[in-house]
Amino acid sequence: MSKMTNVSKDEKKMLRKMFWRAFTLYTAVTPAKQGASGFCYSMMPFIDHFYKDAKQKKDALVRHMAYFNTTIPLSTFIMGIAASMEKENSKNKDFDANSINAIKSSLMGPLAGIGDSFFWGVLRVIAAGIAVSMGQSGNILAPIVFLLIFNIPTILVRYYGTFLGYTLGSTYIEKIYQSGLIHILTKAASIVGLIMVGGMTSQMVKFTTTISMSMKGESVLKLQGMLDQIFVGIVPLGITLLCFYLLNKKVSINYLIFGVIGLSILLSVFHIA
Amino acid sequence: MLYEAIIVSLIVIATVGGAELLGMTMLNRPIVIGPLVGLALGDIQSGVLIGASLEAVFMGVVNIGGASAAEPGLATAVGTAFAITLGGGAGVALPLAIPIGILGLQVKTLLYVGVIGFFAPVFDRLAAEGKERKIVLLHYGAWVLQWGLYGLLPFIGILAGSDAINAFVKAIPQVIMNGLNICGGLLPAVGMAMLLKLLWDKKIYAFFFLGFILVAYLKLPLVALAVLGAIIAVTIAQRDYQLSQLTKKMNAAPATAAPAGNAGQMDTEEEDFFDE
Numbered sequence: 001m002s003k004m005t006n007v008s009k010d011e012k013k014m015l016r017k018m019f020w021r022a023f024t025l026y027t028a029v030t031p032a033k034q035g036a037s038g039f040c041y042s043m044m045p046f047i048d049h050f051y052k053d054a055k056q057k058k059d060a061l062v063r064h065m066a067y068f069n070t071t072i073p074l075s076t077f078i079m080g081i082a083a084s085m086e087k088e089n090s091k092n093k094d095f096d097a098n099s100i101n102a103i104k105s106s107l108m109g110p111l112a113g114i115g116d117s118f119f120w121g122v123l124r125v126i127a128a129g130i131a132v133s134m135g136q137s138g139n140i141l142a143p144i145v146f147l148l149i150f151n152i153p154t155i156l157v158r159y160y161g162t163f164l165g166y167t168l169g170s171t172y173i174e175k176i177y178q179s180g181l182i183h184i185l186t187k188a189a190s191i192v193g194l195i196m197v198g199g200m201t202s203q204m205v206k207f208t209t210t211i212s213m214s215m216k217g218e219s220v221l222k223l224q225g226m227l228d229q230i231f232v233g234i235v236p237l238g239i240t241l242l243c244f245y246l247l248n249k250k251v252s253i254n255y256l257i258f259g260v261i262g263l264s265i266l267l268s269v270f271h272i273a
Numbered sequence: 274m275l276y277e278a279i280i281v282s283l284i285v286i287a288t289v290g291g292a293e294l295l296g297m298t299m300l301n302r303p304i305v306i307g308p309l310v311g312l313a314l315g316d317i318q319s320g321v322l323i324g325a326s327l328e329a330v331f332m333g334v335v336n337i338g339g340a341s342a343a344e345p346g347l348a349t350a351v352g353t354a355f356a357i358t359l360g361g362g363a364g365v366a367l368p369l370a371i372p373i374g375i376l377g378l379q380v381k382t383l384l385y386v387g388v389i390g391f392f393a394p395v396f397d398r399l400a401a402e403g404k405e406r407k408i409v410l411l412h413y414g415a416w417v418l419q420w421g422l423y424g425l426l427p428f429i430g431i432l433a434g435s436d437a438i439n440a441f442v443k444a445i446p447q448v449i450m451n452g453l454n455i456c457g458g459l460l461p462a463v464g465m466a467m468l469l470k471l472l473w474d475k476k477i478y479a480f481f482f483l484g485f486i487l488v489a490y491l492k493l494p495l496v497a498l499a500v501l502g503a504i505i506a507v508t509i510a511q512r513d514y515q516l517s518q519l520t521k522k523m524n525a526a527p528a529t530a531a532p533a534g535n536a537g538q539m540d541t542e543e544e545d546f547f548d549e
Binding site for chain 2: 028037058130134142146180200207232236252
């Protein structure tokens, strides 16, 4: 954050405003332009500050009313970059204003890729996994713990992302891309995610068969015991992998859900579980 | 039922709509909504239990790039409300929550495409005219409109549907109820499969099985598993970083280091490795 020294007081104030406004990115989300209105709304403090001329102001508003869609915690980073480019554009006559939207659209795809798997696939899963195991034992703190685990890191990323984007500008992010650092971070995050999903598959997918054979009124063979000796949780693991296989075969999720409901009722009808 | 209908509808607006207003802060998840509905209806304990089991079911259902299977928020709010007013816990909430969640997604999509979608050109026009105030007004106005309409769904559903639902729940035979309980245990498999689709990679999929056996055999709590996972990930990331630095060095000076083809390259790799 050493570069923060050349950000003026006014700019800091505007950046904070942008950080708060960015929460509403998808408030009026439309199919055609996704978070366009939210992006434009977040950029307004800068647009008002940098452009006094009405024509330039309108151009800037139109520029930021363009299609925008990314993982929301990373949106402030892109906004920061866009704001720093608007500043450059307002000062430098030779600056190509089209490059602002070009940078926006070149960043939102890749950042959404990392963001979706990190924030939705890993952080949310960790938070939900911990909260569900608390909630299943009736602990009423579960929702609070869930919201804190997810939101504290997320909001920090949003806050610092705003300033980081503004100070580093667009050249730095290209460097990070070329260095392959993004790839390493994505892989590391996915590893945590996979471990958690594995653990949750064991903890949350539940199946116990009631089949047993009895001789002279004494039960001599319990199928579940035998299954457990082969591999604990073999049925839940098998069903999860089967669902995963079917999803990859492009079977719709709704079919899968109804399939599992149907299977469960059959298991009950035939007294298997 | 009027009180229940109003309060559940307000909770849906505040959580499902609130998540969109406050930047996807996860207010709309079952683990949050279940306890909230429980609190409003005077049975927070059941609310937490139902919220937790529905969260397990809907864990993989997350809106990524607009593709989703159900809307877990409405499903949880209405399912929990009926389970608490009729009695019966998660066993009653689950069979109600799934169809309601699918219906909820249809309505949400309809509002998104058929109502709010028409404002996109209006936003463009306002921007071209430089009318900032009106943009801000419409930005929030669209939210009020969308979620006000969506909030009618639980309101009408609870007010009009409670007799029908009550009769329906009472008419479910025991063998089906038992089946639905089994289903509550198996459905999280679908959610886990959806998460796997997001994370699966040929190079690292073994970690899924590591997580599984650590919990199945060693009974590690998930908090410990998360920390362990982080340690493994940091270690691997450090090694990957070193490797990428090495490759960069090799690529930077290939002419001097590798006159003898592959064998020469191997040598420099080793030397660099020991230099580190």
